[in-house]
Amino acid sequence: MSKTGKITRRTLLGAAVLTTGAVAFGVYAYRKPHENPLAASDGDKQRSFTPYILVDAENTITIIAPRAEMGQGIHTTLAALVAEELNIPLAQAKVIHGPEGAAYYNRTMMEDGAPFAFFDKGLLPELARDTFGVAAKFLGIQGTGGSTSTIDAYDKMRRAGAAARIAFVAAAAQKWQVGPETLQCQNAQVSNPKTGKTLRFADLLQDAAAVELPESPRLKSPEEWTQLGKPQQRKDLREKVTGAPIYGIDIDLPDMLYGTVVLAPHLGGELVSADKAAALAVKGVKKVVAIKSSFGHGFGIIADNTWAAFQGAEALAPEWQPTSAAADTLALRNAHSDALKTDATFSMGNEGDAAAVLASIPSGELVSADYEVPYQAHFAMEPMNATAQLIGTKLTLWTGTQSPTLAKYACAGALGIENDDITVHTTLMGGGFGRRIDNDPALYAALLAVHTDGRPIKVTWTREEDSAHDYYRPMARARYQAHLSQSGKIHAISADIASQSVIGSFMARNFPSLASGGPERVVLDGSFDQPLSAENKAFNAHIVPTTVPAGFWRSVGYSFNAFFQQSFIDELAHAAGKDPLAFRLAHLTAPEHAPAVHLLKKLQEISAWDKPRPAGTGLGVALTASFGSWVAQTIEVTHEDGEIKLQNIWCVADLGIVLDPRMVRQQLSSAIIFGLGQAMEQDLTFSDGQINETNFDSFTPPQLYQVPPIHIELLANSPTMGGAGEPGVPPVAPALANAIYAATGDRHRSLPLGRHVAFS
């Protein structure tokens, strides 16, 4: 049964936003069915088998892992999908990102836009996912995000490996005039056990290429796996410990120029003044050019080296007219409070009639609380950068991007050239966390390349530009209200969430000519779609109109809604006089909640939840379901000499199928530390339209000494496969806030918690 309850017509409009996109691009995509982007290089020396496998005359196998490698280890895991079915050891294969192509579109990313809990497999949710999936096919957008890479690739890339293997076996069978079932295929060669004869893939290249690839080859069952499900060594390790030049910022081309950008504060107005002469007087600075785009406006500096470009930017010292919309943290906070006083923009996942029930009960008998989080910036370790070369109408880009397709769109539009005129080399990335789904770095590099007479130019942003021109995780404010029954169960609960539209902001800069609007699930992610049994539930979004640029930040809406909801559940447990973990278990009564029950029980055991702890020691728990995965965490803190010290973090996760347990554990651990950032010290404030925390001296992610031992357990009760990169983030902040409450008796309802307590 669908647990999302009433779906209003307006809710479904969320889908319409994306279908509009499909109409806009559909004709183009339809006329050009997804062709194999590797086919162009097919010849005597090399052959492609599906868009994922290249085999050359030296018997080198190259696997295309067409997703952004920004630390998750995705190139390794995706390549293992192919290697498993191709029956070659992963170590034997080379792995590359490969070219941009619609063949590499990400269906799962789009399907997840359907406004339902991932564990809700009812008719309507599945229908909506299908609709989104069809739109994805039409749009053909290659992108990395939403923790979807492994889910999306799971069948596609295993099928590719199997199909190629079958083709080589068929080619050998024909050559030897024997049945294919009599042959063996291993280590990129086919052998005949009867005759002892062996042929390498390279020897069979042209014959195998002539075999029609089966569309749905039989795939191994997980029991037959020899590589999947086991830890694989990352393919990029040696480069990463020897300082190899693998990132976009390391690109070095003959005759290359260097550049940087200095942009108007996002909300700033027109130019007041800029000292072009001073910039040009800097040794090594060659040109100062104006930049105008849907992403931002300002100047680009072209120079002989990066340092000269940075100095030129400083000397230029442009001043911009402030606008009435200039962001200011106090005003933004007020705008969010005000938004909560107005009617909801839309609702999702309502059941029963929470509003009526809560209105009928004297306010003294209700539990209510307001919560708030500030903006967050990405601060990927590698600052934004891109390299571009424009020769005639042909543009070549080298950039670390989460979407090479959107990089093409952005540059084609701005330069008035065709998408097909653009070649994108997607490099490895020094972190992304959602920032690199936007392609302003590539766009600005392309705009500067217009002025370099065909010479390539690498444009590196200063850290301050990177942070000042980020697409932020929005500020958000929540009001939760609930009524507890006599037995201490949630009788009715309502959430009102005020935040700005991430999708709206993203669409406006990436597709300025497309209208967007209507409900989007992002603002309510982590509220309406959580496992929580209650008769009456309401989740209302109050969209705040602001011009602060918003974007996707590791776990996006879940990163704040989990804090709101899991803090409030804790407050309800205490109000009901119940143990917070037992209280949660008591509200997981639907059959599809089973994985969550297992998580909490495991967590209870490994964190010794029930063991009495000394005064001043507190344990906090939180549970979230996001991106197809279930994650629960407990955090243990001590309160001593007025300081809070983190002692332990326990995490139990259920991703259904785990392709590489070590990589998954590392992603969970990484996500937990990322989550600690927003929970502990990272703040982001605005004055006069600009952010105040522009570098690592004021925007302070956790350091090594602040991170306690992290204990991770993986369970496998979830019936479907979940993502790995993001689901570890959401529970961290509420688990920590709940732990601090347990240790001190103080409830803190806003982040970062470092505003309220001193961490040691």
Added chain:
Amino acid sequence: MHLTVNGKSHQLDADPQMPLLWALRDVLNVKGPKYGCGVAACGACTVLIDGEPMRSCSVPLEDVQGEIITVEGLADTDGTLSQVQEAWMDLQVPQCGYCQSGQILAATALLKENPSPSSEDIDDAMSNICRCGTYPQIRNAIETIAAHNQKQEG
């Protein structure tokens, strides 16, 4: 201007104010040291100068005295990795890897000075930021080397 980097000496014509980081990266094409903040706050640009970990983004060329070792200079000429690099591989420390040349050099300097550092020593010495949160793996790698060193001594 004269610089010795990873045992090779270089003559370069550059602004004496240019930070060592950019001279290494843009002039000498030594890309191991990374730009992360430019204000000595993240450690991505760490190099060793006469064995001391220094944040090269904040050292102007004119102040550089001594031999510079970058991450490229840690392995032997035959490609044999250093003990720290080996441990980083074995325990699969890097995620995005961008901070790791700095982390590896900071750990190298720590272990040179103190072959079996305590947990607090590691806390104090390892102040480079990692946005991917590889701290547990970094700690594990250093502790593994420390345990190994202790056994060797004992």
